[in-house]
């Protein structure tokens with residue numbers, strides 16, 4: 022649910038990074054935070070456990086610029102990927118405008134990716150959203166590791182509808198901004214339709 | 217489903233007046249109105265030293281988590297939360313189940329007074345918020361985004 026404030030001439034959209042535990046969601050936001058000009062970003066908030074696992078969410082506000090005189094803001098959230106935090110994931114999906122699914126490319130995480138994607142779909146459905154109708158992109162992360170499945174294989178498994186997909190190495194930034202731009206663009210195009 | 221929350225100039229001024237009145241009547245330090253998804257609608261009072269974007273997001277997360285708890289024990293929602301600090305405290309309440317009203321106050325005032333005044337303005341705010349939600353359901357043709365071009369979008373990312 023985007024938010025338009027004519028009084029302050031601002032528009033704000035919510036993008037959620039979803040995916041299995043340790044796939045690299047928080048790392049995506051950390052990289053974006055590190056590489057964004059100070060005037061275009063707010064403080065990054067991470068509600069995490071002592072071992073740096075996301076406990077509730079990470080939050081990063083970005084102010085990218087203006088479109089037709091309206092300040093355009095994106096609020097990036099990550100969910101906690103660990104299976105037992107499902108209640109929190111549902112809460113964070115509320116009001117979502119666009120979704121990034123971060124997949125872990127490692128072969129031994131294939132099952133976890135599928136499970137998480139099913140979980141995304143059903144949690145969205147519970148709130149009246151259809152993943153196939155939302156702005157949505159997929160990122161195949163951890164491409165630098167040796168034991169990874171091929172992108173073709175991942176794509177076949179996780180991306181039957183051929184939404185935009187990106188290979189990434191999040192700590193190095195590879196693919197991180199391409200992913201963000203692609204989903205943000207879709208969100209804006211959706212707004213143009215009068216969403 | 218993808219309906220937006222839209223705030224117009226007129227309603228914004230009305231809401232701002234109500235919040236400022238609430239702040240004065242309670243001698244509170246600041247009053248914030250936040251959309252349930254975590255967007256700051258307005259702030260009044262002494263807030264220049266605060267990161268209001270973070271405040272909005274954390275408040276919304278807080279309300280979402282307690283709402284989940286309410287659900288768990290069979291309540292529809294907890295309409296009021298109170299966080300007491302050593303010097304400053306937060307009184308957080310829901311307006312029309314959709315918007316969050318936060319009053320930040322210090323030792324100059326009491327939670328009893330804040331609670332009383334909040335209850336009073338809640339009705340006024342509820343009316344305006346409900347009108348806004350109604351308007352947002354029929355956005356009409358005046359969406360500022362109806363005319364954006366692909367170039368407009370590209371420029372944002374250049």
Ligand SMILES: Nc1nc2c(ncn2[C@@H]2O[C@H](COP(=O)(O)OP(=O)(O)OP(=O)(O)O)[C@@H](O)[C@H]2O)c(=O)[nH]1
Pocket residue numbers: 040041042043044045046047048049073074075076099100101102103162163164165166189190191192
């Ligand atoms: N080699 C490598 N490591 C990565 C990559 N992306 C993330 N990591 C590492 O994987 C670990 C987990 O990353 P996080 O970003 O915290 O994962 P997360 O998805 O937020 O995990 P949860 O919060 O538990 O859901 C960290 O140690 C990262 O440095 C990558 O592309 N390659």
Ligand SMILES: [Mg+2]
Pocket residue numbers: 046047048074075099100101102
């Ligand atoms: Mg995380």
